[in-house]
Amino acid sequence: MKNNFQHAKNVVRKYYESFDKASDSNLVHVLKEHTTKDYHWRGMHPFYEQYGAEAVVEIFWKPFRESFLPIQRREDMFFAGANDCDDGKTQWVVSVGNLLGLFDTDWLGIPSTGKMIFLRYAEFHRVEGNKIAETALFCDVLSVMDQAGHYPLPPMTGAAFIYPGPRTHDGLLFDEQEPKEAIKTMEVLNKMISDLDEINKSGNDKCPPELLARAWNEDMIWYGPTGIGASYTIERYQKQHQYPFRENLTDKVFNGHIARFAEGNYCGFFGWPNLTNKNKGGFLGLPKSDVEAEMRVVDIYRREGDKLAENWVYIDILYYLYQQGLDVLGRMREMKSK
Template sequence: MINTNKKYVADFLNELSQAKIDEQIMSVLKTYLDGNIELKASSPFKPMQGCQEWISGLWGPLLKSFPDLQIQPYILLGGEYKETSCVSTTGNIIGTFSQDWLEIPKTDQPMWIRYAAHFVIENGKISKAWFFFDMLDVLRQAGFNFFPNRAIECVPPGPMTGDGVSLQDSDHEESKKSLELTANMLDGLGSYDGKSLESMGQERFWHEEKMMWYGPSGIGTTRGLKGFQKYHQVPFITAFPDRGITEKTDATQFAQFADGNYSCDFGFPAMYGTHLGDGWLGLKASGIKCYPRVVDFWRREGNKLVENWVFIDMIDMLGQLGIDVFGKLKSLRNG
């Protein structure tokens, strides 16, 4: 049976991808969005409300810089979180970078803008939306790499099984297995004793050899549990030894749900941590407590997780640590 909410969002993204002038975009937005839509996006975007601000604050400038853009989702999940209907998706926005965007200089070359989006659907309309863009990767593709890379930098692929977008209802028991496995894995991360990686017991949850972790630019992509630990986990817990999950209050934008053998965890912000250790992204410890915005997508095979697509609003997180990435870009461009 077709899942109504997933089809609704898939149709919305498809029609938005085809709309090329403001009038067409507005027609699409009015069809699918609540008139008072609340839109938040990763930095440097400010919160927006209503269809007109969606166009002027986000989509209009994006389309002007990438006039042939196409939205290409490779994961699209639907579910419920605390009686709220949600749809989350990730993939690439692909287009020719033909005009400067957010002061990033054009390349006149194809650009893969890695994105994630989370939607709340109420009364048959999208009432709230959040967008993540991997802005450090846009900068990387444009020729700017401000932070030393530990892992390999690439535009991550979609699921190896090619089944991340299904508009059908999923098997409830399979969804339950995915959600429980993800929740147990996250609980394991929270049991770190400050000394040994083994205290988290992640071998119970991941396929140790086949695991793929597709992180944000600045961190990169890793293979296998040992690769994940070496290139991401150890540097991160060294830098933020007190890291934890933010309290899920009404004021916190958060969702966690599963759809078949896929699951999603979203928070705006999702966690906290005090920057007490050196080395992460080549940075010296600042002692600043920050609250990263994060969204994860996982794919499960049997009783193990095998793929993980991770977004962190790196521009916002670095800004909390006192680092103005776009200021660095401006200074570099101005010589």
């Protein structure tokens, strides 16, 4: 199992080494070299699902590179594992960090600044043999808008800044890891998910902090998506995210995950979508809506001892808003044209 994980990680590392150095004219060729013929790619709004190297480069990578060159991949976490969602039949690798570039050309209608910009990302890859068969790239477009001075939503309940990597600076798991540690990490993760399910079934939107403390360290850090922000300690996390989220959203339905895996002290998952819900009114400044809106979410965790210590979260908030009639990027393009 360890050797398989190392192979999968090497496949992704070789891909990054080639793709990040490739010229614009060679991107499709390099991506084809490292992906299967039926390559399936998922991206956040407005990129959505794409198939094949040509479409992925045309829809995402070409416009992004035109706006932000030169680009540095500043990786904070990198790990692999067997997918807990399909009993380990598939193997996944995830890279988490920032893509840094000079914002010299408008992107998605966001006015350029001529200054450096950090694009938060979490990129999942399913490896088959020597190729990448499937990718899910979550990136925080709202963070780019915020850094560029065009934040479009009400003030965040948490703090907004360029998030750091793990406190322990050990998130790059390039080498083999002890399998028993991954088992411990997955047990804590599944315990946390079970506790959340218990809260959902109880209907208690003001769950006591003691319930969270069963799986979380008291000094936990929750790095939420732009639009919500980051929180420190269980008490502030509940005040700044959990309670507003639970009190302002209703009819929550959990749809499961596509991939969920662990290696060492790290674990993560993503769904497409993870859950659906209705907005009672107030969440992200939105009015009440009867739309059963989808939430596509990524969670990356670091375990410390027998509890979770840090959590990096990505939510496709632009898509969540779009489903309820608020086209943030379209509105920005309209404002620019006036």
